Amino acid sequence: MNRRNFVVTAAAAAGSLRRLGTSRLGRVVVFQGDSITADGRDPASVLANDPAALGAGYPLLIASQLLAGSDAGAWRCFNRAVGGDKVPDLAARWTTDTLALEPDLISVLIGVNDYWHKQRGYTGTVADYEQGYGALLQATRQALPRARLVVLEPFVLRCGVVKRDWFPEFDQRRAAAARVAERANATFVALQSAFDTGAARTGPEHWAPDGVHPSPAGHALIAERWRAVVAA
Numbered sequence: 001m002n003r004r005n006f007v008v009t010a011a012a013a014a015g016s017l018r019r020l021g022t023s024r025l026g027r028v029v030v031f032q033g034d035s036i037t038a039d040g041r042d043p044a045s046v047l048a049n050d051p052a053a054l055g056a057g058y059p060l061l062i063a064s065q066l067l068a069g070s071d072a073g074a075w076r077c078f079n080r081a082v083g084g085d086k087v088p089d090l091a092a093r094w095t096t097d098t099l100a101l102e103p104d105l106i107s108v109l110i111g112v113n114d115y116w117h118k119q120r121g122y123t124g125t126v127a128d129y130e131q132g133y134g135a136l137l138q139a140t141r142q143a144l145p146r147a148r149l150v151v152l153e154p155f156v157l158r159c160g161v162v163k164r165d166w167f168p169e170f171d172q173r174r175a176a177a178a179r180v181a182e183r184a185n186a187t188f189v190a191l192q193s194a195f196d197t198g199a200a201r202t203g204p205e206h207w208a209p210d211g212v213h214p215s216p217a218g219h220a221l222i223a224e225r226w227r228a229v230v231a232a
Helices: 002-020 056-070 087-097 112-120 126-143 167-181 193-204 216-231
Strands: 026-032 073-081 103-110 148-152 187-189
Touching: 002 187, 026 056, 026 087, 056 073, 056 087, 056 148, 073 087, 103 216, 112 167, 112 193, 126 148, 148 167, 187 216, 193 216
Parallel strands: 026 073, 026 103, 103 148, 148 187
Antiparallel strands: none
């Protein structure tokens, strides 16, 4: 993509996000997930739009554009992700860390630990992941029927801790996340193909040095895909 096309694309995305935020003031966005989403956030900070609370990753990038591109006070962005979380951990704190904030939009990226922690004694299966994740989103639909749900596809890159034996089970979990999103009528943001394309160009370590946790480039890629799909 040349610079002119990038500028045009970015401007179009910003315009779409501005329109998304003008429905009513005080629009609340909650980012949820594990360490990929938390990325150094301060759990002691509970304020909306606080840089310490948003962390250093893709939620900060998304929130920054929302806040820069909308009327003052139009967005309240929270990052409540917790490192190491699997679907059962997320479900255990969902009421307090998500539903209590009465969000208009909930963005979730969860799944890598549901596989990775099997190396540490976790016994959850692909079916457990799909059932638990689906139940969580269905309960959210009942509690917050007007909220928009966004499901980010779990992804890994073939370097660092990610070995050949991660597959095909990890791919099965990616497919399960897509099915969960479809059944919950959630917006699904595909990420694996975008990372694979980037890795073919530069090598996987450029995007996630350990294969799991994104670099700054990886977080920018997630934010770009999120904006492109959600704003559409």
